[in-house]
Amino acid sequence: MATATNFRPRQVTNANAIEMIGVHKWFDKFHVLKDINLTVRAGEKIVICGPSGSGKSTLIRCINRLEAHQRGRIIVDGTELVEDLKRIDAVRRDVGMVFQQFNLFPHLTVLENCTLAPVWVNRLPKAEADAIAMHYLTRVRIPEQAGKYPLQLSGGQQQRVAIARALCMSPKIMLFDEPTSALDPEMVKEVLDTMMQLAKDGMTMICVTHEMNFAREVADKIVFMDRGEIVEANTPERFFSNPVQERTRLFLAQVLR
Amino acid sequence: MSVPDRTTSPFEPSADLPPPPMMRGTWGWMRENLFSSLPSAFLTVGCLFLLAWFLPGLIRYLFIDAIWSAADGEPCRAPGAGACWAYVNAKLTFFTYGAYPRDQLWRVNTVMASGGILAVWLLWPAAKGKGLAALLFFAVFPIVAFGLLTGRTPFPSLLLPSPGSNIEWWAFRAAIGVAAVALPLLALQRFWLGGVLLFLVAWFMAAAHWRLLGLTRIDTDLWGGIFVSLLVASVGIVFSLPCGILLALGRRSRLPIIRFLSIVLIEIVRGVPLITVLFMANTMLPLFVPDAWSPDRLLRPLIGVALFSSVYMAEVVRGGLEAVPRGQYEAAMAVGLNWRRMMMLVALPQALTAVIPGIVNSFIALFKDTTLVAIVGIFDFLRAVDTQRLDPAWAGPSISATGYIFAAAFYFVFCFAMSRYSQMMERRHAAGRKR
Numbered sequence: 001m002a003t004a005t006n007f008r009p010r011q012v013t014n015a016n017a018i019e020m021i022g023v024h025k026w027f028d029k030f031h032v033l034k035d036i037n038l039t040v041r042a043g044e045k046i047v048i049c050g051p052s053g054s055g056k057s058t059l060i061r062c063i064n065r066l067e068a069h070q071r072g073r074i075i076v077d078g079t080e081l082v083e084d085l086k087r088i089d090a091v092r093r094d095v096g097m098v099f100q101q102f103n104l105f106p107h108l109t110v111l112e113n114c115t116l117a118p119v120w121v122n123r124l125p126k127a128e129a130d131a132i133a134m135h136y137l138t139r140v141r142i143p144e145q146a147g148k149y150p151l152q153l154s155g156g157q158q159q160r161v162a163i164a165r166a167l168c169m170s171p172k173i174m175l176f177d178e179p180t181s182a183l184d185p186e187m188v189k190e191v192l193d194t195m196m197q198l199a200k201d202g203m204t205m206i207c208v209t210h211e212m213n214f215a216r217e218v219a220d221k222i223v224f225m226d227r228g229e230i231v232e233a234n235t236p237e238r239f240f241s242n243p244v245q246e247r248t249r250l251f252l253a254q255v256l257r
Numbered sequence: 258m259s260v261p262d263r264t265t266s267p268f269e270p271s272a273d274l275p276p277p278p279m280m281r282g283t284w285g286w287m288r289e290n291l292f293s294s295l296p297s298a299f300l301t302v303g304c305l306f307l308l309a310w311f312l313p314g315l316i317r318y319l320f321i322d323a324i325w326s327a328a329d330g331e332p333c334r335a336p337g338a339g340a341c342w343a344y345v346n347a348k349l350t351f352f353t354y355g356a357y358p359r360d361q362l363w364r365v366n367t368v369m370a371s372g373g374i375l376a377v378w379l380l381w382p383a384a385k386g387k388g389l390a391a392l393l394f395f396a397v398f399p400i401v402a403f404g405l406l407t408g409r410t411p412f413p414s415l416l417l418p419s420p421g422s423n424i425e426w427w428a429f430r431a432a433i434g435v436a437a438v439a440l441p442l443l444a445l446q447r448f449w450l451g452g453v454l455l456f457l458v459a460w461f462m463a464a465a466h467w468r469l470l471g472l473t474r475i476d477t478d479l480w481g482g483i484f485v486s487l488l489v490a491s492v493g494i495v496f497s498l499p500c501g502i503l504l505a506l507g508r509r510s511r512l513p514i515i516r517f518l519s520i521v522l523i524e525i526v527r528g529v530p531l532i533t534v535l536f537m538a539n540t541m542l543p544l545f546v547p548d549a550w551s552p553d554r555l556l557r558p559l560i561g562v563a564l565f566s567s568v569y570m571a572e573v574v575r576g577g578l579e580a581v582p583r584g585q586y587e588a589a590m591a592v593g594l595n596w597r598r599m600m601m602l603v604a605l606p607q608a609l610t611a612v613i614p615g616i617v618n619s620f621i622a623l624f625k626d627t628t629l630v631a632i633v634g635i636f637d638f639l640r641a642v643d644t645q646r647l648d649p650a651w652a653g654p655s656i657s658a659t660g661y662i663f664a665a666a667f668y669f670v671f672c673f674a675m676s677r678y679s680q681m682m683e684r685r686h687a688a689g690r691k692r
Contacts, residue, residue, distance in 0.1 A: 066587050085595070092593040103588035107606045107686075116602060117592035169592060 009201070010094075012042035012172045014078045017204045018063060023072035025058060032058045033069065034228040040173075045205045047215040050225035051251065056208045059225070060175045063206070064095040077172055093121065096166030100178040102158045104150035110137065110161050111146040114168045122169065129168070136164040140194050156187025160194055167198075174198065176207040212255055216240060224248050319662075330651040333659075341656045345663045348645045352663075355481015355636045361473065365484050368402045372491070380678065382685060395495070400460060406480070408472035412464035425465045432461035477555035481636030483667070485555075489562055489627040489637065490671075494620050496563035501570025502609075506600060508575055519571070526568040531629050535561045539633040558630040566623045573615040577608030610686045617679035621672045639664050 018040040025033040032055045040046055048056045061067040062074060065081055065088045074081045076091045105113050114133035118124045124132070137143045140160040142153075150158050159179055166174060176195065180188045192214050199205055199218045209215065215222055215236060222239040224232045224247075232239070232248045240256075243249050292298040322339030324332050326346070333341035345352070354365055375394040378384050404411035410424050439454035480488075507519030526534060538561030543551040552560070581604050589599040609616070631640040642664045646657040 064591055066590060089593060089595060092591060095591075097588075097591040099584060099588065099591075101584050103582075103584035105585065105588070105603055105607075107610065117594060120598050120602060121593040165592065 009203075010170045010172050011202075012077050012204055015042060016040065016075070017042050017044065017077055017173050018206070019073070019075040020059075020062075021073045021075075023059075023062065023069045023074060025055075025062065025067065025069045025071075032228050033062070036072070036230060038223065038230065038233070040204065040206060043202050043204055044220045045199050045203075045218050046207070046221050046223060047219040048206065048208045048223045048225060049210060049212075049215065049251075049255075050231075053227075054225040055228040056225050057177050060097075060177055060206055060208055063173075063175060064092050064097055066097075093169060094172045095175060096169060096171035096173070097175045098159070098162050098166055098177065098179045100181050102150070102155070102162045102182070104158055104162055104165070106150050109147055109149055110142070110153070113150065113161060114165045117165075118168050133164070133168050136167045137161070139167075139197070140164045141190075154187060155183045156190045159183065159187075159191045163191075163194055163198070173204045173206070176205065176209065178208050178210070180209065180211060210255060212240075224251060226251070330653050330656050333651075333656050334653040338655055340662065341651075341653070341659045344651050344656045344659055347651070348648075348660075351482065351645060352638060352641050353483045355485060355641055356479045357481070357484070358473075358475060358479065361475060364405045364408075364472070364475075368405055369484060369487070372398060372402065376491075382682075396456060400463070404463070404467055404470075405472070406475070407477070408474040410464045410467045412460070425468060428461040428464040432458045432465065435461065477553055480555065482641045483638045485630075485636060486627050486638040489559060489630055489635070490624045492559050493562040493566045493623045493627070497566035497570040497619070497623065498616070500563065500567035501574050502605065504567060504571035505574035505578060508571065509578060523568045523571050526564055527572070531562075531565050531626055532632055534565045535629060535633050537561070538564075554633075555635060558633050558635055562623070562627065562630065565626075566619060569619050569622075570616065573612050573619055574608060576615065577610075577612035578604060580611050581607050613679050613683050613686070617675055621675055624671055624675070625668055638667065 016039055018038070020036050020038040023033055023036040024031070036059060038046075038059075048059065050056050058067055062069045062081075063076060068083070069081075077094055079087055079091055079094075081087065081091060104110075105116065108116065111130065111133055114137065115124075115126070115129040118129040118132060119126060134143055134146065137146055140163055142157055142160055142164075145153055145157060145161070150161065153161065163179075179195070180191050183191060188211070192211060195205075195207070195214070196218055205218075207214075207219075219236050221233055222236055223230055224239070224243075224245075226247055232243060232245045234243070239248070240252065243252060291301040318339040320339075322337065324338055324341050324343050327333060327341070327343035330341065330344065332338065333344065350359070350362075354362055357365055372394075375390060375398055378390040379387065379394055384390070400411045403409075410428070412424055412428055435454050436458045439451050439458060442451035442454065445451075504519050504523055507515045508523060510516045510519070535558050538557045539554075542557050542560065546552070585603055585607065586599060589603040594602065628637055628639040631637050631643075642660040645651065646660050
């Protein structure tokens with residue numbers, strides 16, 4: 001197997017990794033996102049929390065255009081997201097995403113899951129893509145599962161494969177959409193550990209999660225959303241100890257107990 | 258074994274015990290499966306009784322009282338005579354080839370044998386070099402088969418600049434022209450495009466020199482029998498899957514015109530009987546094109562069958578695409594695959610695997626529906642059997658029945674083989690992908 005020579009993680013080149021300016025979105029008549037203004041600086045780790053239906057998933061899905069916003073501007077590392085397939089593809093190459101339901105490709109082995117996009121999108125030679133995939137599978141600590149099919153793995157292992165699959169495209173930004181919500185309690189930690197490792201390496205991350213300890217430890221900023229709006233955005237210390245809004249206090253009282 | 262005291266000793270998982278014995282011999286199996294309750298026992302006895310009543314007569318008719326060799330139908334007309342296999346034997350050549358000239362049968366045999374070998378090569382899961390097999394089967398074989406079977410230059414006359422011009426000379430010039438483009442491309446290492454062009458060169462050259470083979474021209478009026486049935490079925494099968502996939506994708510397209518056209522085509526063709534499609538293909542296709550390009554009388558039903566099976570296939574494939582979870586499309590988009598690659602690499606492999614039973618179901622239906630081409634005057638296998646029972650030398654009730662039994666056996670063997678093959682493929686694709 002060839003060694004992965006010329007691959008190194010890519011960095012966000014602009015000062016702001018993501019800028020969302022006055023973003024609105026509707027599902028039919030339902031106003032899911034109301035005037036979202038959010039700036040994520042390069043290397044920053046953002047945790048988004050809030051009750052279900054508050055629009056947190058929709059917000060991060062707008063960042064790689066799985067959902068299209070209808071008003072306002074979203075700029076990802078200098079590229080504004082508009083109805084232009086070339087730009088959308090460019091943004092998607094820069095942004096990795098991990099889903100609540102893993103969404104691994106069940107007809108491909110773990111290794112093939114990780115090499116599919118590098119080979120077909122980045123046009124890497126097969127051997128090099130394999131080497132990169134093994135590098136990241138080692139980093140999420142499951143290189144020995146490379147030949148298996150996703151459904152033969154546990155939930156925690158599948159989610160770690162999903163992280164490795166996203167990393168194989170050497171993204172500048174990683175989006176996590178409730179990555180531990182579908183996992184058995186015993187497997188949450190292995191996934192959170194992987195994410196913490198990633199954060200330590202300086203990855204720009206936006207993470208929708210209910211894991212408040214993870215948020216406290218990793219986040220530079222916690223964003224609390226309710227009914228499609230950002231209620232409060234603050235550093236973890238101030239968010240947990242001294243939230244500004246009454247709504248935030250209510251939420252924290254529910255989740256922290 | 259005593260229950261360990263978990264308050265003092267540490268937890269140790271207990272050893273696995275072997276499962277209780279499943280098989281309790283023949284008697285146990287029978288009691289479980291045949292006589293598990295009173296109604297089931299009655300059913301078992303009833304079925305045995307029916308078999309005992311039915312089977313001996315059938316065996317006697319098919320084998321013991323059967324006439325295996327005879328010069329004509331006389332012995333088969335005797336009272337009490339069974340199946341007349343001598344008739345099938347005497348008519349086998351006609352059943353297989355129709356009226357194809359008897360001294361030219363090697364051409365049909367060559368085509369059927371090479372087609373069979375290529376099909377097995379393609380379908381055999383462990384076979385190597387599938388790419389080469391696909392190239393030979395889908396690109397080279399149709400051209401060679403056309404040339405061999407018709408004895409005409411395997412080059413569509415409607416591609417000629419003007420009707421009536423010299424095909425050979427035109428093809429020769431075309432070959433030189435295409436080669437002039439292909440060779441620089443190959444030199445520049447654009448192998449894919451260069452390869453396609455080189456294939457065109459070979460085709461043109463073959464077309465230009467086909468006459469040197471000295472094959473006589475055999476028009477499709479003389480074709481018939483099993484050979485035509487297999488031809489219609491394989492053309493339908495080979496075209497219906499790719500066309501069906503394209504139509505299914507078209508029907509799910511976000512582009513309104515493509516979606517609209519796909520829906521219209523699917524719903525119209527699916528909304529009429531195959532016989533209607535065949536009649537339309539037979540009488541209306543010639544109206545749309547100039548006389549010189551009017552499709553051959555065998556080509557018309559081929560187009561009709563391919564069209565008809567394509568729209569059914571489209572709905573089967575669409576069902577598979579609907580079954581692929583939304584998350585799969587989202588994950589494919591999130592890793593940066595564009596629409597075409599998302600479909601080819603993520604959605605279609607899962608969709609097609611999920612609907613293998615439906616696809617093969619369509620193929621089996623198509624295989625049997627090929628008998629309907631007889632309506633527009635094509636001499637397929639069933640028609641061949643049907644006409645020969647009127648031969649005065651072989652007329653007789655049990656002789657007719659034997660012909661139909663033979664036809665039924667032929668269709669059953671092919672359909673059953675397809676069914677078994679699909680079950681094998683389902684098992685292969687399920688292996689390892691499910692817990």
